[in-house]
Amino acid sequence: MxxxxxxxxxxxxxxxxxxxxxxxxxxxxxxxxxxxxxxxxxxxxxxxxxxxxxxxxxxxxxxxxxxxxxxxxxxxxxxxxxxxxxxxxxxxxxxxxxxxxxxxxxxxxxxxxxxRTLGVENEKKYAGNGISWCAICDGAACRGQDVVVIGGGNSAVEESIYLAEIVKSLTIVTMFDLTADPMACDKLRAMDHVTIYPYQDVLEFYGDKKLQGIHFKSTKDDGTERRLDCDKVFEYIGxxxxxxxxxxxxxxxxxxxxxxxxxxxxxxxxxxxxxxxxxxxxxxxxxxxxxxxxxxxxxxxxxxxxxxx
Known part of the structure; x- marks a missing residue:
């Protein structure tokens, strides 16, 4: 040896x-x-x-x-x-x-x-079949689609900027507010077809044979729940x-x-x-x-x- x-x-x-x-x-x-x-x-x-x-x-x-x-x-x-x-x-x-x-x-x-993963309902079911942890690997296939990014840190914001340039719509769902570099956050907020939902808890993913959407709930107001249809989810939660x-x-x-x-x-x-x-x-x-x-x-x-x- x-x-x-x-x-x-x-x-x-x-x-x-x-x-x-x-x-x-x-x-x-x-x-x-x-x-x-x-x-x-x-x-x-x-x-x-x-x-x-x-x-x-x-x-x-x-x-x-x-x-x-x-x-x-x-x-x-x-x-x-x-x-x-x-x-x-x-x-x-x-x-x-x-x-x-x-x-x-x-x-x-x-x-x-x-x-890190969320550990919520259907996350494992749609892993690799609608849920991804790599925008570089899977982002190109999302051209013209409705996409959700979960997370508000540096990785989430940087990859969101990349995705926003190729997708139909981009929604950011984050547990807190955006916490990335301020310049990057400003750039993301200024982009068209980008919607940000801060202070949210993801409850589940839903769909039939493949991912069809995400269910999340506000942690700040009266607990408003939303079900948002989408084609792809990218997780950046740590x-x-x-x-x-x-x-x-x-x-x-x-x-x-x-x-x-x-x-x-x-x-x-x-x-x-x-x-x-x-x-x-x-x-x-x-x-x-x-x-x-x-x-x-x-x-x-x-x-x-x-x-x-």
């Missing part, structure tokens, strides 16, 4: 940046991910606040990041990590495919997050950390996020975190990259001080 200096679990902006910094520190690096490199940004139409890039498609930025890792000969493999554990001073990364196990002197946990495979390490908080300090170090020596899966206040591409850089530097210092190389 080959032993690497560093294994990075996850290949989003945090993981890829960590791999770049680690490679430049002359560490042997393996980056693992069950999906294509890029993480959530692959499904983002426009990123407008990554310094120096202006407006860029998320998938394009992911490709550029990955190409950078390959210029430094970072090893990458498609693997589903099932567990990370410690044994004889090394970290063992156990994968689903072929029962593969990789060893490393240190690991960086950078698995990001996945979309994220859940993808960290189940790290539970045995004892480095997660009660919400499932990896607890780290300012050096991206967990309480377990040689285990570091980076990106959206860690405890932090701002989850953006640029902060994920910063996390990755810090985690890689901390991992390099740990390896140099702990192991004779």
């Amino acid at each position: 080959k032993t690497y200096d560093l294994i990075i679990v996850g290949s989003g902006p945090a993981g890829m940046t960590a791999s770049i910094y680690a490679a430049r520190a002359n560490l042997s690096v393996l980056m693992l991910d069950k999906l294509a490199p890029g993480g959530q940004i692959v499904n983002t139409n426009e990123i407008q606040n990554y310094t120096g890039m202006g407006t860029i498609n998320g998938a394009e930025l992911a490709i550029q990041m990955y190409q950078h890792t390959q210029e430094l000969n970072v090893e990458f493999d498609y693997r589903t990590v099932e567990e990370v554990k410690e044994e004889n001073g090394l970290k063992l990364v156990c994968c689903k495919e072929d029962g593969a196990v990789y060893a490393a002197r240190a690991v960086i946990l950078a698995t990001g997050t996945r979309p 994220l859940t950390p993808t960290t189940e495979c790290f539970q045995s390490l004892g480095v997660l908080n009660k919400m499932g996020y990896v607890e780290v300090d300012e050096h991206m170090a967990t309480k377990l020596p040689g285990v570091f975190g980076a990106g959206d899966c860690i405890t932090k206040n701002l989850r953006q591409v640029i902060t994920a990259c910063a996390d990755g850089a810090i985690a890689a530097q901390s991992a390099a210092h740990y390896i140099q001080s702990t192991f004779k190389r």
Whole structure:
């Protein structure tokens, strides 16, 4: 079994940046991910606040990041990590495919997050058959249709602006008011055929064999209920950390996020975190990259001080 200096679990902006910094520190690096490199940004139409890039498609930025890792000969493999554990001073990364196990002197946990769901009636029934969590993946098929977006944060508003340009009508249903960047909110509010219903609870989705509409209720006035026919719903109501495979390490908080300090170090020596899966206040591409850089530097210092190389 080959032993690497560093294994990075996850290949989003945090993981890829960590791999770049680690490679430049002359560490042997393996980056693992069950999906294509890029993480959530692959499904983002426009990123407008990554310094120096202006407006860029998320998938394009992911490709550029990955190409950078390959210029430094970072090893990458498609693997589903099932567990990370410690044994004889090394970290063992156990994968689903072929029962593969990789060893490393240190690991960086950078698995990001996945979309949260509402858990209301018929949501599972229409998942992939009317309900989507990715406007970039499914938005093009909504041209000329009546579409609903659930959520009012940055992702919801940014993807709503994209959808509003191609759909017949767009309705925003959100538990609170719009909470995204004010400039983006102003742009969305000014668009034609966009209706916003703030302070609403989604009660159910309805339809026969496929989604036909959404039923929601006001939380501010007299509890007015509405049934709104639509062709497609996109949910953007928050994220859940993808960290189940790290539970045995004892480095997660009660919400499932990896607890780290300012050096991206967990309480377990040689285990570091980076990106959206860690405890932090701002989850953006640029902060994920910063996390990755810090985690890689901390991992390099740990390896140099702990192991004779």
